[in-house]
Amino acid sequence: MKKQRKPVSKKKWILRGVVGGVLFVVFNIALVETTSQSWFCNSCHIMNPFYASWKTGSHAQVHCVECHISPGVDSFVAAKLNGLGQVVDDVLNRTSTKPSASVSAMACMRSGCHTMEKIVAKQSKNADFRFDHEKHYDKEYYGIKITCTTCHSHVMGDDHFEVNTGACITCHMIETDSQDVLVEAGPQSGPGGSTRLIHMRIRENSSTGKVGDDLAAAHGAKPAEAPTEAAPLPQDETHKRPPSDCKSCHDAPRQEFMYRGLKVNHSDFLEYGGQCESCHRGATSAPNAIDDAACLSCHSFGIDKAQPAEEIHRVHNEGEHKIECFSCHGTPRHGPEAQAVKAEEFDCYKCHIDQHNIQRQTYLSTGEIRKAPDGTDLVSPMFMAHVDCTGCHVVPSPLDGEPHNGALVRRAAAQGCNSCHQPGLGDKMIPLWQNATHELYDKASAEFESLASRATAGSEAATTLEEAKRLIDVVRMDGSWGVHNPRYTQDLLEQAREKIAAARKTIAPESGS
Secondary structure, rough: OOOOOOOOOOHHHHHHHHHHHHHHHHHHHHHHHHOOOOHHHHHOOOHHHHHHHOOOOOOOOOHHHHOOOHHHHHHHHHHHHHHHHHHHHHHHOOOOOOOOOOOOHHHHOOOOOOOOHHHHOOEOOOOEEEEHHOOOOOOEEOOEEEHHHHEHHHHOOOOOOOOOHHHHHHHOOOOEEEOEEEEEEOHHHOOOOEEEEEEEEEEOOOOOOOHHHHHHHHHOOOOOOOOOOOOOOOOOOOOOOOOHHHHHHOOOOOOEEOOOOOOEEEHHHHHHHOOOHHHHHHOOOOOOOOOHHHHOOOOOOOOOOOHHHHHHHHHHHOOOOOOHHHHHHHOOEEHHHHHHHHHOOOHHHHHHOOHHHHHHHHHHHHOOOOOOOOEEOOOOOOHHHOOOOOHHHEEEEEOOOOOOOOOOOEEOHHHHHHHHOOHHHHHHHHHHHHHHHHHHHHHHHHHHHHHHHHOOOHHHHHHHHHHHHHHHHHHHHHHOOOOOOOOHHHHHHHHHHHHHHHHHHOOOOOOOO
16 A cells, blocks of 8 residues: 655745745856956857956956946846847757847946046057047047947957047048038939938048138038038037047157158148148058948848938947947048058059949849849849859959950859859850840840830930830940849849830820731
8 A cells, every 4th residue: 555645844845935936046046256357258169269368458457247247237137138039049050150249338447447537537549540539539520429439349350449540530521511511312212202312521621720620621621611591510519520630630750751762740741731631642442332232241130211311320339239430430540551552552443333233233233123022032142142243253354345454354154153153054054044034034125126116305205214224224234244243134134124014005006016
């Protein structure tokens, strides 16, 4: 006969509950303490390079959590819960290859670290530049609020949360081109059918070297003159422009030195009234235009809706996951290196303007259309796999028309596919893409030619046919006949045929037909 168990007494239940509760609290405290240690961050392989740079940086004695978790119980609990989710993702191999971390100004000024008074009073000066924190911290230039992380960031290598001088150049030496910022786009850009394309250019320095004159010149006024009524200076700090005059950031070298056989004495030159730009023009490299391709380096499918530049800056500079300026603007070069490159290149872009723009737009699907009728993205799979032009253009060949001048250009060849795909795939797929594109192109061209002469100039049909012709021409000028982006090319031609069909309905039929 089975022996009957005695019921557990109430005292034992209470004791078990107390012991269990104590163990639970101890376990969680140990868990929190363990995950708060800097070495724990290094247990995730994607953090290895960041951990290595932290150990050799100026904050090596500061635990990761003291910077990356803002002061306050709510911030601490939220960070730990988020960290738990990251641990689960790491165990399930779902960790992103692009870690994102932010440091708030509150974390910089927590007890025992920096103080507002010391930061504002701090002025840095070395052989290369001088910096005044009071003129930067918590100020707003171009509508961008400057915080600690605007200038201090993780750049590369051993520079963990050090000053990124690229941020200095981006604000002081580069600006948005006010012209041609609105371009036609698809429905995803919202009402109005246009989106903002941010063009950047190098700022012109002031002719007198005075910060005030630089600011006035930026708003259309001549140096030492009041700004015009049409372009008044802002009365607050919100949209103030950082000075671009050389002497606002640098002191002229005091010592005399030889440069390529020439004796240089900056003091004498400046006493004569000479300007830095007389010798140092081209000291900043020309920035690239910013488009949706930059978004794809972080976002899986870019942006669904274009936003004003001010809002883009706010989200990326002050948001939860702050990114560095150069992530979008590129790393600008400034100084002797940039000037040397400028002299060697003689600014080729003055003549060669957007020479491969059509091909680029086709590959990135940033041209006439961006989405298929079903709403899916038309970005080339090759681009999503980070294949650039040199992935397919692999065969050096002489330029057409001048085969004996020694100039070579890399031309596309099917063998380029073999480096990533099964050998022979390019030889099989390229003819299929090109034949299908040629067939669709010939149909669209023939349909256009049959109607072009019958459309009355200025009529709705003529306008629609011109739109169709523009789409057809893009395919012809791209020259790859579908290889750069098969889906995008096909959709261009299909939309062209739809426009031609729409125009046909409004054109009177030919007599006898």
